[in-house]
Amino acid sequence: MNDKISITAIASISALGDSSSDTWRGYGRDGHCFEEQDFDNQRTWIAPLSPTLKQEIQQLKGSNSKYKNLDDTVLYAIWVSRAVIGKAGWRAADNFGINIGSSRGATQLFEKYHEDYLQHKKTATLTSPTSTLGNIASWVGHDLQTQGPDISHSITCSTALHSMLNGIAWLKSGMANRFLVGGSEAPLTPFTIAQMKALKIYAPMTSTPLSQHDDMVAEQSRSYPCRALDLDKSQNTMVLGEGAAMACLEVGLWENSLAVIEGVGYATEPLEHNVSISTDAVCFQRSMKMALGNLSPDEVDAIVMHAPGTIKGDMTEFKAIKEVFGNKTPFLTTNKWKVGHTFGASGMLSVELAILMLQQQEVIKVPYLVYESTRKSLNRVMVNAVGFGGNAVSVLLRRP
Structure with a gap:
């Protein structure tokens, strides 16, 4: 761009x-x-x-x-x-x-x-x-x-x-x-x-922990009906x-610029099922690579993931990120555990979260996950979204 x-x-x-x-x-x-x-x-x-x-x-x-x-x-x-x-x-x-x-x-x-x-x-x-x-x-x-x-x-x-x-x-x-x-x-x-319940992807009404974490984290997970980005969950949430x-x-760049759109990517993959994407989310791999352009993957500090709280949806996006970023995985977060999945509005709510993190220079952690470390500064945040049919979009934002 x-x-x-x-x-x-x-x-x-x-x-x-x-x-x-x-x-x-x-x-x-x-x-x-x-x-x-x-x-x-x-x-x-x-x-x-x-x-x-x-x-x-x-x-x-x-x-x-x-x-x-x-x-x-x-x-x-x-x-x-x-x-x-x-x-x-x-x-x-x-x-x-x-x-x-x-x-x-x-x-x-x-x-x-x-x-x-x-x-x-x-x-x-x-x-x-x-x-x-x-x-x-x-x-x-x-x-x-x-x-x-x-x-x-x-x-x-x-x-x-x-x-x-x-x-x-x-x-x-x-x-x-x-x-x-x-x-x-x-x-x-x-x-x-x-319709969502018919797909068997909706969070169950249960107090039973759906995670295989240690006791402390499992106890905490009881308080979060949607466990988006919890890769150990055993049910869709x-x-x-x-x-x-x-x-x-x-x-242009203006005095009131909140973020610069440094790159965009998009991809659609052939359907294997009416509601699914491939096991390693080829569409996300392509959209993220396109958004990166010539930028080195280690220049991305965080990713606001789509991560809807389903077993397959969360895992496939995570695998795609690993394919693109390798061992230099950025800080990963999502907002679905907090506000739920707002379908067509969700991508822009994720952009808002990314901009707020850039402004505040602070990451928002998913509370039931254990993070090894966080970066000291945030200069670039990528935002992902995907819909039924494998229509993926990635947007790379940079501090102005």
Whole structure:
């Protein structure tokens, strides 16, 4: 990447809160953000937004008659997009581009409309336009009144990082100077959770330790329903969360640059199964190597892994990292143990964690893992994401 592209602002909402300071403090606190709730008479772990934040989203919904029929996925995107362009100092007249995606799209509305159809054999007038995945970016563009391109897409769990790739492509082509990119997801619905349970990847409701660590670590692991990056777990432990995260991309290096995007990589491998990737994640090997470019692997200080908390997903990514980095493995972390898997928003939440670590010069450890040592300084952090179908993305961030 010859032209420097900076991230000049980032914002999010998740179970951790709605500000970077809250998010960083949340990562530093012991424990997770999961709650037990009933879904179809089954107790289930989830990572929802706080009641206070939910209320703010509802106020947004009631602030404009056009917004009352929008899905939470769209409302989350609008809320965070307002926040992030405020941080960046952008105005509508800047005519920046928008690329915001979602894995599931308008999940809540779609399920509601479908249930109504099954009962009444007809559906509401606005069913189609409000349940279409492509309405996320267009509604954000409408809300912000920018005249740039509005793009929505779904590439499952790597959606947010693919939106970053697309924004970078627009900037490098000279067709835009600024791009708002990210992902939004509101998947905490009975049907969505039932789908994950059907795949047998969801965290069980149990107090039995699922790890083969020593007694102290095994005792600690009881407190963490999702054991992302625990390579000794004997069951899948994915937990769903909800949220949204957006970043402002600009060409050049600016006083408010939070990080420079030093490299990007992407790869898709042939499917061996509908939901799996190869045992050593060839797609991740290719995406990480592409993101590194000519940079030596030992120049990367940390990797924020995708690591969804499943046995195969965590292990294959770890093996791919070992293939690329050899004995000079960077510090490894993930945030799924804390906020759950937010599907299409997860990649940008990982970017936020990477930026916060670069700013604070401190790594976030996974609490139930034993780390041999940590680096004294952080200059480069890589972020990984992958979705069903083996669509991997790696983004290399550097301190400005």
